[in-house]
Amino acid sequence: xxxxxxxxxxxxxxxxxxxxLIGALLIVSAQAQVDQNRVxxxxxxxxxxxxxxxxxxxxxxxxxxxxxxxxxxxFGIEPAGDKDGKALGAYIQTVAIDRKTLGKTTLxxxxxxxxxxxxxxxxxNSAITGKFQRISITETAxxxxxxxxxxxxxxxxxxxxxxxxxxxxxxxxVIAPPALMKQMSGFARRGSSITSIxxxxxxGGFASLYLIAEADAESLESVTNGSDVAINSEVxxxxxSYTWNAVGKIKGNGDDSEAILLSAHMDHVGVRENAPxxxxxxxxxxxxxxxxxxxxxLARIIAAGEKPRRTIYFAFFGSEERGGFGSRFFVNTxxxxxxxxxxxxxxxxxxxxxxxxxxxxLWLTGYKRSDLGSELAKTxxxxxxxxxPEENFFQRSDNITLARRGVVAHTVSSxxxxxxxxxxxxxxxxxxxxxxxxxxxxxxxxxxxxxDTTWKPSWNEGMKP
Numbered sequence: 001x002x003x004x005x006x007x008x009x010x011x012x013x014x015x016x017x018x019x020x021l022i023g024a025l026l027i028v029s030a031q032a033q034v035d036q037n038r039v040x041x042x043x044x045x046x047x048x049x050x051x052x053x054x055x056x057x058x059x060x061x062x063x064x065x066x067x068x069x070x071x072x073x074x075f076g077i078e079p080a081g082d083k084d085g086k087a088l089g090a091y092i093q094t095v096a097i098d099r100k101t102l103g104k105t106t107l108x109x110x111x112x113x114x115x116x117x118x119x120x121x122x123x124x125n126s127a128i129t130g131k132f133q134r135i136s137i138t139e140t141a142x143x144x145x146x147x148x149x150x151x152x153x154x155x156x157x158x159x160x161x162x163x164x165x166x167x168x169x170x171x172x173x174v175i176a177p178p179a180l181m182k183q184m185s186g187f188a189r190r191g192s193s194i195t196s197i198x199x200x201x202x203x204g205g206f207a208s209l210y211l212i213a214e215a216d217a218e219s220l221e222s223v224t225n226g227s228d229v230a231i232n233s234e235v236x237x238x239x240x241s242y243t244w245n246a247v248g249k250i251k252g253n254g255d256d257s258e259a260i261l262l263s264a265h266m267d268h269v270g271v272r273e274n275a276p277x278x279x280x281x282x283x284x285x286x287x288x289x290x291x292x293x294x295x296x297x298l299a300r301i302i303a304a305g306e307k308p309r310r311t312i313y314f315a316f317f318g319s320e321e322r323g324g325f326g327s328r329f330f331v332n333t334x335x336x337x338x339x340x341x342x343x344x345x346x347x348x349x350x351x352x353x354x355x356x357x358x359x360x361x362l363w364l365t366g367y368k369r370s371d372l373g374s375e376l377a378k379t380x381x382x383x384x385x386x387x388x389p390e391e392n393f394f395q396r397s398d399n400i401t402l403a404r405r406g407v408v409a410h411t412v413s414s415x416x417x418x419x420x421x422x423x424x425x426x427x428x429x430x431x432x433x434x435x436x437x438x439x440x441x442x443x444x445x446x447x448x449x450x451x452d453t454t455w456k457p458s459w460n461e462g463m464k465p
Contacts, residue, residue: 032304034297034444036437042071042293043351046266047285047428054284055270056319057097057243064266064292065092065246068316071296075303077248080313080335093245095318095329096198100126103234105210107146107173109220110228116220118173118210118231121187122165123194126235128208130170132227134220141169141207146229148212148220149174155183159392166395166465167207171231176211184211194233197325198240200332243267243318245326250303252311252451259311259336260450261344261407262298263327264291265320265398269422279424286415286426291347292316294412294440301444308451310342317398327398331405342456343372344409345447346399350439351431354416356387362439363387365411366394369464372408372457381446382439383412391417395465403465408457414439 045051045067052060069079069091079090102123106115109132130146137160141147147169154177156164164172176184188211210231212220223229246266252259268284275282283289299314317326334341353359360382364373367385377383386393393411394400402409414435420426 032301032444034301034437034441036433039293039297039437039440040433042296043285043289043428043431043433046289046292047283049281049283051283053270053282054266054268054289056267056322057241058270060270061267061318062092062244065244065316065318068246068266068292068296069248072246072248072299072314075300077250077299077303077314080247080249081245091246091248093247093326093329093333095243095245095325097241097243097319097325098196098198099239099241100194100235101237101239102126102192102194103236105231105233107210107212108230108232109223115232116212116216118212119176119181119184119188120192120233121184121209121211122206123208123210123233124206125208126194126233128171128231130229131225132223132229133169133225134223137164137174141167141172143168145169146171146173146231148217151175151180154180156180159390162392162395164209165206166400169207171208171210173210173212175214175217177214181211181213194235195323195325197329197332200329243322243325245318245330246316247330248299248314250299250308250312250314252309253307254309257311257336257340258309258456259313259341260447261313261315261341261402261409262295262347262447263313263315263317263344263398264288264295264347265318265326266292266316267318267321267326268426269321272424275424277424282422282424283427285428285431286349286351286418287421288320288348290349290351290431290436293436294347294350294443297440298444298447302448302451305448308448309453310451311336312451313341320398324398324401327401331402331407338405338407341402341407343450344399344402344407346397346409346411348397348411348413349415350413351436352414352416352418353432353435354387354414356416357384357414358382359435360438360442362412362414362442365397365399365413366403366463367410368460369394370408370410370457370459372410375455375457376446376450379446379449380442382442386413388415388417400465406464408459412443
């Protein structure tokens with residue numbers, strides 16, 4: 001044996017050994033890079049016509065979750081879904097949504113027996129009580145109140161709608177002229193039900209929102225602020241539906257069990273038979289197949305390297321388009337204490353550049369609300385402040401679910417308000433793959449830093465939602 005050990009390797013074996021070593025290094029190098037062909041391949045599946053627009057709570061949303069879960073398994077990422085281990089290797093979280101269809105909804109004051117008819121837009125509970133408060137649409141209601149709101153010009157702007165839903169009031173009632181009633185008719189159809197997430201103690205977290213006709217509101221002018229009022233909705237029917245999340249994790253090697261979350265939503269708006277034109281499939285290439293691919297590529301690259309100090313969760317949420325049911329379930333059933341989740345980056349609509357920022361830049365919603373964006377920028381992240389503050393994007397993606405629970409959570413995006421948003425034209429042909437690949441690549445080092453550092457982001461004073 002000793003004689004064999006001292007024998008020199010033949011030249012051809014040296015060449016083979018060197019070739020294998022070089023090959024291994026090349027494989028590691030390739031794993032550490034975002035590949036445009038891989039990005040396109042994922043997009044071609046998730047945003048294909050065959051996925052039927054990944055409608056919220058449909059089998060196609062679940063198929064997207066199964067695809068993303070299979071990729072995480074291939075990368076060696078641990079499952080972090082349902083605890084029973086039966087749901088597709090436990091990467092998938094199954095979320096049951098109980099729905100009550102509402103009948104007549106009325107507002108009553110004091111001992112009145114006949115209430116004023118209300119049109120529900122979004123409802124948390126069938127019975128709501130509070131103290132009456134009269135405010136303008138630019139004012140903030142008191143916590144626990146039932147606020148009567150008069151608009152400035154008889155319309156509700158997008159950012160105002162988000163602010164009303166996020167009000168600390170128990171309920172907000174908007175005085176609506178006929179034009180506003182017509183404007184909000186779509187929301188009224190969707191708002192005629194109450195949804196709750198099974199297994200989650202509180203599925204609300206928002207103010208119930210209603211409209212009241214101008215004629216009915218006139219008699220409320222004499223009501224004193226602070227009076228006891230109540231809103232009651234009859235329950236006409238009940239049903240159960242489902243949505244799904246796909247969740248994996250890389251367990252950190254630190255001792256303090258801190259974690260970060262990288263997320264995107266995998267649903268879109270599905271098929272709409274009443275859409276104009278021949279194309280009825282709303283593929284959702286930018287919204288949000290692009291975000292899913294970003295999280296998937298970051299997961300692959302991080303998994304190929306050394307274990308991070310902090311645990312990293314990779315979550316693909318269902319039913320973001322219908323009220324964030326997937327993210328609300330996730331945050332309420334997280335396996336670690338919520339205070340240990342130090343940051344969330346949601347990736348949404350990064351498939352093409354925003355002309356309002358630099359050609360190689362992304363932007364962060366709520367940039368000034370915390371110190372997370374500025375610190376990531378110091379590590380090389382090409383992210384800047386959201387150039388569309390009037391759109392209130394900070395409250396329009398799954399990050400807001402976590403932010404309201406105290407987690408420093410923002411959305412990374414490059415949405416330039418293109419006209420394909422929520423249209424059948426949001427197709428893969430509109431994606432700028434070179435930009436998208438570079439954008440994902442630019443986040444690898446900053447995300448890895450966030451996973452390894454001991455630094456913790458925090459809300460700036462007065463900016464916590």
